[in-house]
Amino acid sequence: MSRIGKLPIKIPANVEVSYNEAAIIVKGQFGTLEKTIPNIIQIEQNANDLTVKLKNQTRSNRALHGLYRTLINNMVIGVSEQFKVTLNLRGVGYRAVVQGSSLVLSLGYSHPVTMDIPNDISVEVVQNTTVNLKGCNKENLGLFASNVRSWRPPEPYKGKGIIYEGEIVKRKAGKSGKK
Incomplete structure (x- = not known):
């Protein structure tokens, strides 16, 4: 498991996150960002944080785990702070x-x-x-x-x-x- 990928993403109060199997949409004070995600990535949302998980552990999938966690985190930071x-x-x-x-x-x-x-x-x-x-x-x-x-x-x-x-x-x- 990726060290970066397993870290939770904190969601500020003024940010809305919605997702489905194909994409994630993040809305905030400075705009709206949308990103398509591969079907091997699974997103779980708790009260005020997101967790990015993998459906199956292969070498190439583990490489994408940390990448997509970082991309989603950058989306959350961008719409809340710029x-x-x-x-x-x-x-x-x-x-x-x-x-x-x-x-x-x-x-x-x-x-x-x-x-x-x-x-x-x-x-x-x-x-x-x-x-x-x-x-x-x-x-x-x-x-x-x-x-x-x-x-x-x-x-x-x-x-x-x-x-x-x-x-x-x-x-x-x-x-x-x-x-």
Whole structure:
């Protein structure tokens, strides 16, 4: 049995969970998430917690046990609290602006980079160089953050680029002249 899979999932008071053989639906203050689950996964609901169990124990089924417990837990956390990702723009002239439903980035190219913001993600720009992303779906939030970051990943010589908050960029020495 998976160590993570056997842990119960605490359900906050403002979250509703409904499930059947094929899917689980989690409703909360910040939205509604739905996930299809394989038929080998069985969900049991007690007073204020969920338990994810397996119908039969095989090697591949045990691998899915912890995965689906974590996915369901992320759904519960997302609709009750929301996930947040902060991106910092480091570089001369790097800025971000939200215009309507798109994020416009100035990243040193000859043209501004325009990205459409998905409906389930909210974007806030602080001080032109800090971008706060919030959303209830952790998967979509991480995908959008990595797409934004892919325009200028951090480089090791000067440390310029789009950097996640708390990320440490290992710096290289670069060239040293003749001595």
